[in-house]
Amino acid sequence: MILVVAEHRDGALNRASLETIAAAQHAGGPLKIVVLGSGMETVVGQLAAADAAEILIVDDPALEPYTADGFVLALEQVIRAENPERVFLPHTYQTRDFAPALAARVQRPLVTDCIAVRDGGYARPVFQGKLHADVAVDGPHLATFQIGAFRADAMKSGASPAPARKAAIAIDASRIRQKPEAPFKEARQAVDLSQAERIVAVGRGIKSQEHLAIAQQLAQAMGAELAASRPICDAGWLPMDRQIGSSGQTVAPKLYVALGISGAIQHLVGMKGARTIVAINKDAEAPIFEVADYGIAGDLFEVVPAMIAELHKSTA
Amino acid sequence: MSAALRIAQLQKERGGEPLAIAVLEKAREAGAHMLSGAVLDPSALVDLVPDFKAKGAPLAADVRRDDIYFLTRTAKFRLPITPPFFQNHGNYIISLNRFVKWLAGLVEAEGIDVFTGFPATEVLFDPPADAGQPARVAGVRTGDRGVDRHGRRKSTFEPGVDIRAKVTIFADGVRGNLTKSLVRQLGLDEGRSPQAYAIGIKELWEVPAGRLVAGRVVHTMGYPLKTEEFGGAFMYSLPDNVISIGLVSGLDYRDPMFDPHIAFQHLKRHPLIASVLEGGQIIRYGAKALPEGGWYTIPKTYAAGALIAGDAAGFMNSVRLKGIHLAMRTGMFAAETAFDAIRRGDTSEAAMKAYDDKVQGSSVRRELYPVRNVHQAFSHGSLAGAAFAGLSLLTRGWWFTDPMPSHGGWTRIRKLAEYYKDARPDPDATMNPVRIDRQLTFDRLTNVHYSGTRHVEDQPSHLIVHDATVCATRCREEYGNPCIRFCPANVYEMVDAGDGTKKLQINASNCVHCKTCDIMDPYQIIDWVPPEGGGGPQYDGM
Numbered sequence: 129m130i131l132v133v134a135e136h137r138d139g140a141l142n143r144a145s146l147e148t149i150a151a152a153q154h155a156g157g158p159l160k161i162v163v164l165g166s167g168m169e170t171v172v173g174q175l176a177a178a179d180a181a182e183i184l185i186v187d188d189p190a191l192e193p194y195t196a197d198g199f200v201l202a203l204e205q206v207i208r209a210e211n212p213e214r215v216f217l218p219h220t221y222q223t224r225d226f227a228p229a230l231a232a233r234v235q236r237p238l239v240t241d242c243i244a245v246r247d248g249g250y251a252r253p254v255f256q257g258k259l260h261a262d263v264a265v266d267g268p269h270l271a272t273f274q275i276g277a278f279r280a281d282a283m284k285s286g287a288s289p290a291p292a293r294k295a296a297i298a299i300d301a302s303r304i305r306q307k308p309e310a311p312f313k314e315a316r317q318a319v320d321l322s323q324a325e326r327i328v329a330v331g332r333g334i335k336s337q338e339h340l341a342i343a344q345q346l347a348q349a350m351g352a353e354l355a356a357s358r359p360i361c362d363a364g365w366l367p368m369d370r371q372i373g374s375s376g377q378t379v380a381p382k383l384y385v386a387l388g389i390s391g392a393i394q395h396l397v398g399m400k401g402a403r404t405i406v407a408i409n410k411d412a413e414a415p416i417f418e419v420a421d422y423g424i425a426g427d428l429f430e431v432v433p434a435m436i437a438e439l440h441k442s443t444a
Numbered sequence: 445m446s447a448a449l450r451i452a453q454l455q456k457e458r459g460g461e462p463l464a465i466a467v468l469e470k471a472r473e474a475g476a477h478m479l480s481g482a483v484l485d486p487s488a489l490v491d492l493v494p495d496f497k498a499k500g501a502p503l504a505a506d507v508r509r510d511d512i513y514f515l516t517r518t519a520k521f522r523l524p525i526t527p528p529f530f531q532n533h534g535n536y537i538i539s540l541n542r543f544v545k546w547l548a549g550l551v552e553a554e555g556i557d558v559f560t561g562f563p564a565t566e567v568l569f570d571p572p573a574d575a576g577q578p579a580r581v582a583g584v585r586t587g588d589r590g591v592d593r594h595g596r597r598k599s600t601f602e603p604g605v606d607i608r609a610k611v612t613i614f615a616d617g618v619r620g621n622l623t624k625s626l627v628r629q630l631g632l633d634e635g636r637s638p639q640a641y642a643i644g645i646k647e648l649w650e651v652p653a654g655r656l657v658a659g660r661v662v663h664t665m666g667y668p669l670k671t672e673e674f675g676g677a678f679m680y681s682l683p684d685n686v687i688s689i690g691l692v693s694g695l696d697y698r699d700p701m702f703d704p705h706i707a708f709q710h711l712k713r714h715p716l717i718a719s720v721l722e723g724g725q726i727i728r729y730g731a732k733a734l735p736e737g738g739w740y741t742i743p744k745t746y747a748a749g750a751l752i753a754g755d756a757a758g759f760m761n762s763v764r765l766k767g768i769h770l771a772m773r774t775g776m777f778a779a780e781t782a783f784d785a786i787r788r789g790d791t792s793e794a795a796m797k798a799y800d801d802k803v804q805g806s807s808v809r810r811e812l813y814p815v816r817n818v819h820q821a822f823s824h825g826s827l828a829g830a831a832f833a834g835l836s837l838l839t840r841g842w843w844f845t846d847p848m849p850s851h852g853g854w855t856r857i858r859k860l861a862e863y864y865k866d867a868r869p870d871p872d873a874t875m876n877p878v879r880i881d882r883q884l885t886f887d888r889l890t891n892v893h894y895s896g897t898r899h900v901e902d903q904p905s906h907l908i909v910h911d912a913t914v915c916a917t918r919c920r921e922e923y924g925n926p927c928i929r930f931c932p933a934n935v936y937e938m939v940d941a942g943d944g945t946k947k948l949q950i951n952a953s954n955c956v957h958c959k960t961c962d963i964m965d966p967y968q969i970i971d972w973v974p975p976e977g978g979g980g981p982q983y984d985g986m
Contacts, residue, residue, distance in 0.1 A: 392889045415882060
């Protein structure tokens, strides 16, 4: 049996949990999911969609907020009670915090940062990702999975919701040594461009701030987020959190439309993973055309209005 | 690192109360801001780490062959003999940043703390420099972290700390920000000639097998520089088909439109170089200034509680194109002086003078004194300079006026109207354009990517222009904004202000810490100060 430890915060499931469930389904065999915390109805609801034998709920006020001691105490008991052959965890910061202690407590080996399940073991990157090593493990063990190694949308859903059960576990709060303070947050980014499916990005070729309106209109017509290359954000025409590139965000949308972006390498590293890249630039020699799937060497002030008109026609 | 290692050795040899030794390094990891050609003269290394080979010193290749070429735009002429100061038999081709990283490992193994990512921003005095009594250096202050671009404290703010020391050894490199302020505050350059600098721009390439055997050293003179411009190029071959190539240009040029980065692109297109690089791939890029002025430009290198070593003081032999061994040697002397002074409980100026005595009585002076006027002779053109360099082998450097008069390099740049008379160029144009093919030649921004430079974006600019109105008005008119050309990292840009005029934009996060702007700005209003700790290039193999 494989036991997957799901992770959540503030009532939201961490997507990496679904990826780990997908990894467990790929590995095959019966599957249980355990979730720890206090008052987790939404999270349990989401997890129940997965094709799994059972959802185990460890609901205890001592587990909220998260502490390494609390999680180790709880999971140690769950593992002793359920005795899973393997325990899968997402390779998150939180897992990295408690999993080594847990592995030592239950005296089982821990294989970290795995990217694939192999016969009798796992593959994991070594030498900063330059090589993949096959790791073989005998007997019961724990394994953590790199974010993105399995796809969350590859998780199989069950025909009916998986049954949920409260685990009968007592946690001695006096054994929790950590006293967490309020979580520390850097200023939160207002837009998360990495989640956008379509992006319209503008560069220096837009020439002035007033011209941003035309890019905005195109973005609206396409249902896309507006983003920019560095000079635009440096000039203050768009906020910094809309900057794409080595000093901004890295994105991989389905469609990326680059308007007046020459394609400096610093920008390319932030968007070359896009599935389809459309570039409009005056300079036919611009490096953006080297990565573009579709390119128009022309004046964006002529091309973009025409695109907007076409989009309106097709939706009308 | 040599100084720290030497102190640890002395402590082991002589025993006594253990000293607390710390090394502050502004880079994220030791050596990451180090860049040089580099050919190492191992004379100091054999004294500092006699078993350097057993300890795995990263010496890439023994020098097997030395050639010097004179280049014209399309042709090359090999000098039939290699002048003695260019002979590199017994030397090694190295990557300076890997070498320093290795030294840092030895230093840490001795139990010395190496604090990486902590730049020192201020010299501490006790009593202060303006208190009327003799000032003494009491340590340094490290930079604040977590300050936003408007100078406000972010939630991650951590103030800098004062590190107090009986002796502080300043080895902050060419045009070091601490040495600069120390020299100014204590007048250590009184009676010395102004330092003369050059800028070296370097790329590392991986080329198809069989182009050059590892251990080849090639130096060139002439093209792409004009005869009035000091400098030359180097091409060294390392194992695994890696080539180190660079161009050194004097920061005392006259032509305000001169662009060292463009000159470097022209160099790569020369048949001698292009035939080696073609079909290969750029791996790394970087730039760094060099102190070329020599013996007479070295400031007083000691003060109460302070010593200055290496490039920071200008210990470089510009005729042999070498300074690493001098940096190591002066670092070792500084360590010995500091150790003795602390053991005797006397770190006064008189006690610190022992450092100067060691330098004067050593190979450092024997090497630098005979060539004391050579760089200055190059101010009369490269032919006069080369002739004088040859002559000084016979005369031991003597000249009718000794020291030969010299001026700060930045004072030699001419105004557009003076240099170009009536044919005044557009400051935004390129005088000698080169085709950028992104195979062999690159624009600045692409090159910057290969330096690996990175800074926390939300922090105050670490390039302080004291009066930016000068840029758009006087400088644009008089010199045509030379900063946009001499900066090898696209930090300075003149952008449209929206009203038909231009304004200066500082892309501080592109900076590769070469210090050229601090040196060459014709109005001397640019100050390079350390950015938040850990920012800067990430050189590997350079």
